[in-house]
Amino acid sequence: MLGVGQAILVAALGERMYQLQILESDRYVMLADENRINLQLLAPQRGRILDRFGAALAENHQNYRLVVIAEQAEDITATLDALAGLIEIGEGDRRRVLRDIRRKHPFVPVVVRGSMSWEEMARIEVAIPELPGVAIEQGLTRSYPLGETAAHAIGYVAAVSESELGRDPLLELPDFRIGKSGIEKSQDAELRGSAGTSQVEVNAFGRVVRELARVPGRPGKDVVSCLDAAMQDFLARRCSTEESVASVLLDAVTGDVLALVSNPSFDPAPFAIGLTPAVWQQLSADPRNPLTNKAIAGVYPPGSTFKPVVATAALATGVLTPETPISCPGYLELGNATFHCWREHGHGTLRVREAIKRSCDVFFYETARRLGIDRLAAIARSFGYGNVVGLDIPGERAGLIPSREWKLATSGTAWSQGETVIAGIGQGSVLATPLQIAIMVARLVTGRAVVPRLVRADGVMPPGGDPTPPDFPALGVSPRVLAIVVDGMNAVVNEQGGTAYAERITDPGFAMGGKSGTSQVRAISEYEHEHGLPKISEIPWRERDHALFVGFAPVGAPRYVCATVVEHGGVRGGHGSEVAAPICRDVLREVQRRDPARRVPRGDTLAQLHPLDRSPPNADAPGG
Template identity: 40%
Template sequence: MARKNSPEADFDRRLLLAMGAGGAVFATLVGRLSQLQFFEAEHYRKLADENHIRLVLAPPERGQILDRFGRPLASQRQAGRVSVVPERLDDPEATLLQLSKFIDLPESRVKRVLEEIQTNRIRRASFVPVTVVQELSYEEFARLRVRAVEMDGVDVQMASTRSYPRGRDFAHVLGYVARASADDLTRLAEGRSPDELKTFEELFRHPDIRVGRQGMERFAEDWLRGRPGRRRVVTNAHGRPMQELEQDPTNAAVAGKDLFVTIDAELQRVAIERFEGESGAAVLMDVASGDVLAMVSTPAFDPNSFVNGISGKDYAELRDNPMAPLYPRAHGGVYPPGSTFKMVVATAALEAGVVKTTDTVRCGGSYRFGNRTWHCWKKGGHGTMNMHNGIKHSCDVYFYEIARRTGVSKIAEVAHKFGFGETFVLGMTGGRSGLVPDPAWKLKARGEPWFEGETLNFGIGQGQLGVTPLQLALMTARIAATGAPLKPKLIGFGPPSDEDKMLDAPLDPAIMEIQKAGMYGVTSEPGGTGYRSGDLGLGGPRLAGKTGTAQVRRISAEERAKGIRGGASIARELRDHALFVAYAPTDNPRYAVSVIVEHGEGGSRTAAPVGRDILAAAIKMDSGRTPVYAKRASVTPSTDGKPDGDPV
């Protein structure tokens, strides 16, 4: 037996000591376990639930845009979509190569997909699918459906996508949607609470969601978007949805509201075809209601190509095209109105009381003022002209004289009464005000006083004056309605466009009758500049109108001497624009139209037949008849996303 204080005996004592310490450690661990798993278990169970149950965003269906008779202009369509899940791909490049055997997959697209895969990986979100092709053709979809089963990480499914069934026809009215960019988010974020903003960012990251980038899609974004819902799902630590839970019906997504425009899509089609490839614009409106029934700007682009992101090359092609398909001519194109402006000058002269309709002016082909000579379009002159004949023959000398007598300020004032110089939004983007010049403007913009000679140019719709085809249509409509107030409308049922004013500046009906008579003379009396286009070809009703030619380039004195007055002798882009404004039928006006054919040379020769045919089509198709949304238009529109009065 070892001695009491031998190392052996000490060893046994220390063993007991160590075991005692170990016991204390064991007790501590068990104590901690009981604290976590017994006393605080409920707390941690709750934290675990919060951890893994997530409310995943359910995207709302975007509202449709329909024409006045319910024809879809922008709608959601189910289309086959192929996407890849980065985390399930061993070799993304090989997979895409394999896919390209079954579907059309351009090099640039492949590059972009690879970049997006990389981004997702960096963001540790490899489970978020990357769209390869948003819209598959039916054949591609059918082919891939069979093949994708064998390809790991490839998903082929039906998805909702924005589609514009009428393509180019409404490009400038509706605009288009696109994946939200950082700029879009900043723009839409304005005035929103941080909570809303978070939902917003999440919403716009969703592959199904697009934001209105241009046109009515942008203007009515809040109306069309709808409200996202939430789905309860179990997610893992990386946010990947693992399993669907029972859903709360109050948390379902609310679809966006449908929007009706006042346009008749069939009339729009006829009008576009009538341009036969020429560039130009036309606006036709209902004289009584102010409904815009056709709004043409041609050439145009296909908005469908923007929905899933247009390639840089395609966009450059559109941007650099000399015919400028991206340019919204009807409401954003500013042109000198030329002779179509003469009714405004005549109205101003009569309002000012400086001429009577019977006062005559002698036209000898030119007008001398100061030390300069202004020419009439008719070389030999028109002879003696009163107001009716001045309009009918579009005599420039007559209008030089009455414009000079009326003065620039009065003409500008009346021009504003007709709506010139004002911007009409009507729910679109890209609208412009044009310019009605006056001395104050000139002093400010040019730092020069107004020269009286400029008033003469103003009198025949040239010079600094700039107007849009939409404004010309409004002018024509107000004349046709004999000066009655007019509220132009493009949105039949949808969000209000508060910026648009009522055109209700008083116009003397007697003076308007004189203008109507003049316009009737243009198209329906022998010798009128538009006489050939006066018959609508409907065996009865005629139209009343006014032709116009807008100088793109001044004809110099030398050229004039050589007999060059334009036409085939100069390059196309320098040729004059042809304009025409008209209303019909003459006895009971229903429709007013404005037409501009760019570089079309003469209003009577190219623009007038187009205007006539559009008016004839509107009358034949009865485009102004009661729209399908008439019953709903009385419902006060609300923008909080409630489906009140969803149109059928």
């Protein structure tokens, strides 16, 4: 009986084994593999960002991390003490390391120092035989050879935030970095590449025993930007003389942004590691907004730089002819309001070319009044105002071209003619970014709807020039009208009496045209009109006028456009010529000097299609 009972029980064991090992075996094989096989992602190397000639603007830098592995160190505190004798280890770091060691498995490396200088690395490398448990790990960090100089255009990378987690499993890697601004952000998909995988066998404690299979990832692609590193550097240096500047240098024909500066800037590299709260606080509290790309996200009343658009609109619609005279007594009275010219006693009777040259306010008050806001706004929009122009990095702002509907929607009151008049000199509600001002001129000098770009799809510039430059559609404004306005802008710089005559380029063949502007941050009161403006030194920085200038060169066959806004840079109630124009002048001279071929543009620029009947645009140009 006992034997039978035991036989039954043994049979039960056998049956159970059969059930587990034969019937349900597949399921358990799968579970066993799930147990032991761990899929690890291999982060791809991020692509570089190059300038138009192939120089690196963002690359990956080898970096050395100092780690300790608790199970290899006999006495972790002794090891840390020994390390402290070689490099500086703060008390906070030390506590963090000891805490991490307690919390993690003993075979997990704990980072003591995220990045070490070459010298520190060498010191530890030499002593490593006496430092059990210490190891140096190599990693890649993003580095920016131009540093602060190109931070706004190139952007930076930083750790992935919660809201950015998407379908890409790479984003969940703790050390992974993605682009947060500039080209780093807009081209993130190209630069990122795709993850490789490594199948590893792990034990019950998570320790990797061996690698079973490896699928290499696809490294990120290099992205070629339109920037010219030399010009970027030049422009940034030139802008650093002013407190707060935004400037953009364009190739008017292709729309390529050759340089883009917003000053003050910031160092993009620390973002990859993570900013300290103190640095972050300092950056975000600065009234000059170092983190904002003011060239595309700073909106300013364009002031007198808006006048060429008004002139174009008037000529194109027939409101003015080149010969229509308008008299400037120094003010325009409209109903019971008085609009003053910057020149107290007026300019006398002017035609459009002269009005641009001398930047007469009353002429453009009257022109705008005759045009009406609707026609003015339509032309302004076609020149790129009032809407994002479509630069291929994030953060661009639209500025504002006011309209009747806008006025009604925002304030609930009807449009008044006074607002049209004030819009005629780019004040009132009109707002534009430096990029928009540059694009306006690029469109003016080419007659085409130029769209700016920071990223070149065609790769690095071949030595012979772009084989397939972008083909922009025509603006639909008569070339003859454009030629008259461009000629007026030539006179601004190159004729005596022009508002920027002092800033002309005297090198033969390099001469620029342009338009100066000053935009008021605060209204000038009637009292000040009567008793004189306060001295610049008496106005707080934040209330001073913005100084603007937009220039193009060479004036005979325009290729390059530079727009500059010096925030609160107005000097003595000037025209923007005093601080903004010299920057444009120097940059336009430099970019022409550097132009490797001194190439004549393709021949479809307006100035060549319709050569102006003038003597060579240089210093010898006759005064107005």
